Amino acid sequence: MFPFHTWLPDAHTEAPTAGSVILAGVLLKMGTYGFIRFSLPLLPTDAVARQHIVNILMVLSIIGIIYGALVCMMQKDMKKLIAYSSVSHLGFCTLGIFALNPHGLSGSVIQQINHGISTGALFLIVGVLYERRHTRLISEYGGLSTPMPSFAAIYLIATLSSLGLPLLNGFIGEFTILSGVFQVSFRWTAWAVVGIVLGAAYLLWLYQRVMFGPVTNPVNEHLPDLNLREYATLVPLMLLAFWIGIYPKPLFRVLDVPVRQIVQQVNPGYYNSATAQRWGEKAPVVAANEPARTKPDATRNPFALAPAPVIAASAAPVAATAAEKR
Numbered sequence: 001m002f003p004f005h006t007w008l009p010d011a012h013t014e015a016p017t018a019g020s021v022i023l024a025g026v027l028l029k030m031g032t033y034g035f036i037r038f039s040l041p042l043l044p045t046d047a048v049a050r051q052h053i054v055n056i057l058m059v060l061s062i063i064g065i066i067y068g069a070l071v072c073m074m075q076k077d078m079k080k081l082i083a084y085s086s087v088s089h090l091g092f093c094t095l096g097i098f099a100l101n102p103h104g105l106s107g108s109v110i111q112q113i114n115h116g117i118s119t120g121a122l123f124l125i126v127g128v129l130y131e132r133r134h135t136r137l138i139s140e141y142g143g144l145s146t147p148m149p150s151f152a153a154i155y156l157i158a159t160l161s162s163l164g165l166p167l168l169n170g171f172i173g174e175f176t177i178l179s180g181v182f183q184v185s186f187r188w189t190a191w192a193v194v195g196i197v198l199g200a201a202y203l204l205w206l207y208q209r210v211m212f213g214p215v216t217n218p219v220n221e222h223l224p225d226l227n228l229r230e231y232a233t234l235v236p237l238m239l240l241a242f243w244i245g246i247y248p249k250p251l252f253r254v255l256d257v258p259v260r261q262i263v264q265q266v267n268p269g270y271y272n273s274a275t276a277q278r279w280g281e282k283a284p285v286v287a288a289n290e291p292a293r294t295k296p297d298a299t300r301n302p303f304a305l306a307p308a309p310v311i312a313a314s315a316a317p318v319a320a321t322a323a324e325k326r
Contacts, residue, residue, distance in 0.1 A: 017127030064091035069198035104180025111173030
């Protein structure tokens with residue numbers, strides 16, 4: 001999250017390919033998990049104070065989305081470009097979290113999964129090129145679709161997945177997040193859409209410079225295409241991207257109950273609002289087989305309903321007797 005992002009591009013750039021994939025796919029999600037698991041329950045119960053904090057975090061998320069996209073367009077190093085794209089994509093994740101509604105939260109969790117798939121694949125793709133040429137400068141490439149057609153196809157799918165093309169996973173997460181944010185503020189949604197447009201610009205521009213046109217560098221004329229090990233690494237990620245983009249229902253079904261419970265806890269007035277009723281949102285219902293939470297039974301525990309002074313007075317003789325025995 002802006003402005004605490006400055007370590008990320010350098011960490012990605014200096015790390016090996018495997019380290020960048022683990023950082024993008026797993027470690028960055030520890031921060032968003034912390035927001036959902038710890039930060040949301042710590043929000044104040046007062047609606048005005050809570051909304052003030054949420055407004056600040058939403059503005060920082062939008063700044064991160066647009067700032068990360070603009071910085072991507074100025075990069076000359078492919079790996080650093082994808083690293084800054086993580087800043088922009090994770091801005092969408094935090095934007096959905098602090099919408100404090102079911103669409104925003106569920107979209108944020110799905111987008112975190114999507115980011116691990118698409119950005120992890122892009123880091124692997126940069127690693128494939130670096131293994132062959134030992135350089136990540138964009139200017140050193142061009143026209144690679146001629147010697148590496150299979151690589152070009154998989155790289156295109158990963159790019160379209162990252163920018164949010166329909167039928168791929170990125171579209172599901174971003175669209176759901178924007179639906180949740182739209183319930184809160186049309187202006188925030190409009191600014192987030194600007195980030196999507198910029199994301200398409202820098203990703204497609206990178207693909208054009210690397211893959212299209214004539215082979216400008218003679219060294220690239222005979223680069224080998226993907227081998228079996230690289231196919232085995234990249235093809236499953238592409239299949240996951242298509243699966244989530246075409247049939248995300250299992251993920252939404254798993255997220256439905258916990259997301260509703262979180263919203264009920266951190267934004268208790270949401271399900272009674274006109275917005276929730278207009279979007280057909282219903283409060284979580286306690287399962288029929290879940291035991292009801294009743295008051296303590298005074299017949300089994302005589303101190304269950306007793307006030308604190310009575311409990312303290314009753315415990316005093318016991319404490320005195322224990323002190324005499326010692």
